[in-house]
Amino acid sequence: MVTKRSKRGNPIPLIVEPHPEDYDGYPFITLIQYRKEHILTLIDNADAKTIKAYVLDMCGPAGVNEELLISVAKKWYDENGLYRYPVSFTLSQYGIAGEASKIYRTFNIEHITRVIGPLPKFEMKEIKSVKRRRRKPVPPGVEVKNKVIKIS
Numbered sequence: 001m002v003t004k005r006s007k008r009g010n011p012i013p014l015i016v017e018p019h020p021e022d023y024d025g026y027p028f029i030t031l032i033q034y035r036k037e038h039i040l041t042l043i044d045n046a047d048a049k050t051i052k053a054y055v056l057d058m059c060g061p062a063g064v065n066e067e068l069l070i071s072v073a074k075k076w077y078d079e080n081g082l083y084r085y086p087v088s089f090t091l092s093q094y095g096i097a098g099e100a101s102k103i104y105r106t107f108n109i110e111h112i113t114r115v116i117g118p119l120p121k122f123e124m125k126e127i128k129s130v131k132r133r134r135r136k137p138v139p140p141g142v143e144v145k146n147k148v149i150k151i152s
Helices: 056-062 066-080 087-093 097-103
Strands: 015-017 030-034 037-046 050-055 104-108 112-116
Touching: 030 050, 037 056, 037 087, 050 056, 050 097, 056 066, 056 097, 066 087, 087 097, 097 104
Parallel strands: 015 112
Antiparallel strands: 030 037, 030 112, 037 050, 050 104
8 A cells, every 4th residue: 555645745744733731831932843853942933844943942052041032032922922923023123133043943844743832924025136225334423322122
């Protein structure tokens, strides 16, 4: 007997489940089973072929402040819910997108068999070319102050 493979290339369909009833953790954290390995993530965006996420298990080895990342994600969830815009927008607003990019990974859906928790999907239109104006140099004697948003 020959089994027919799905279009995903993986004979096992992707299973997306909500958190269990007795789950008392953060509602925005998702567990991904990727190549038989369980990974705790904060999903930024998903589409038909990939899931883009911040891997919380890598915070320690990469030197990323996990408490700061979780507190910003909590603010994003409290203000936004899950489905208005990706968490990466909020990380950028708080100035920690560069640090968080150390743990940002893209997972191929073909190798994911199970997702427990939210799987937010945002229709992001890709811009093919960006027209930019040339920067004019800041004249000497002009003070430049960077705006920093504080987390309370």
